[in-house]
Amino acid sequence: MPYAFKALQDIDLSISEKKITAVIGHTGSGKSTLIQHLNALLLPSSGEIEILDHTIKAGEKSKNLKALRSHVGLVFQFSEYQLFEETILKDVAFGPKNFGVSEEEALQKAKKALKMVELDESFYERSPLDLSGGQKRRVAIAGILAMEPEIIVLDEPTAGLDPHGAREMIKLFSDLNKKEGKTIIIVCHDNEIVYRYCDETVLMDHGAVLYAGDTKELFENSELRQKYRLQSPSILVLQDLLREKGFHPKKHYADLAELVKDTAQEIRK
Secondary structure, eight states: OTTOOOSSOSOOOOOOTTSEEEEEOSTTSSHHHHHHTTTTSSOOSSSEEEETTEEEETTSOOOOHHHHHHHEEEEOTTGGGGOOSSSHHHHHHHHHHHTTOOHHHHHHHHHHHHHHTTOOGGGTTSOGGGSOHHHHHHHHHHHHHTTOOSEEEEESTTTTOOHHHHHHHHHHHHHHHHHHOOEEEEEOSOHHHHHHHOSEEEEEETTEEEEEEEHHHHHHOHHHHHHHTOOOOHHHHHHHHHHHTTOOOOSOOSSHHHHHHHHHHHHHO
16 A cells, blocks of 8 residues: 555553643644543554553453443534534433433433533523534533543544633643543643643654653753744743843742742842
8 A cells, every 4th residue: 555654653652640631732643542542432553552441452342331332421623513412411411321220310410510511501402503613512511421421532632722711721621630630631632831830841743652751841841842843831931021121920820920029029129
């Protein structure tokens, strides 16, 4: 086959539990292919994958894939296009029912999940088609949360959202990680989001992993940024400019407001 190619090659990767991990890289680098292996939508052609207590080996018939998918929830890019039920509550309850939960319990799980994404009772009987893009995205994510997975994998969850909607979406995942102990894996093109919210980063190129490790170490190391041609987060650019002007910003900042506050205090001194 003259047009055949390997989407992934020689991947050797461990992803930490109960952390937020970003998967970054240019279009076609293998990000989406990688994450589709995490709940066995795609199976390895060689080697093996260990996910929680499940092991998938190339060439062997995999067992209990349905159980694996109940532990690893995958939210596709523009996942709101997958909404299909006549009401929001029914749509979110579909997943648990598909995994054998009674209708009553599925509805309870759906209500809990909708609350987690900050959609109240007034949304239960509305059609998913009547919502804004951001609200549809929240319903799609609630459908995954209702299955109570330990790992949530998201492919470009902020795509198509305005800046406010993107911030709200990422804050939701951050809260799920910190308050619910969920392992979050995000495919993302926005280095601002990656730097601020993600504990670890996996950088991919042409189906291979170039870097896997601490996010701050990757972006705050100018040699690594230059080596991998990464765009610097704006807060790091601003810190460099301040240092050039004689200011002394500390190493890590949670957000721009904190940097501005510290700089203003230094000016007053």
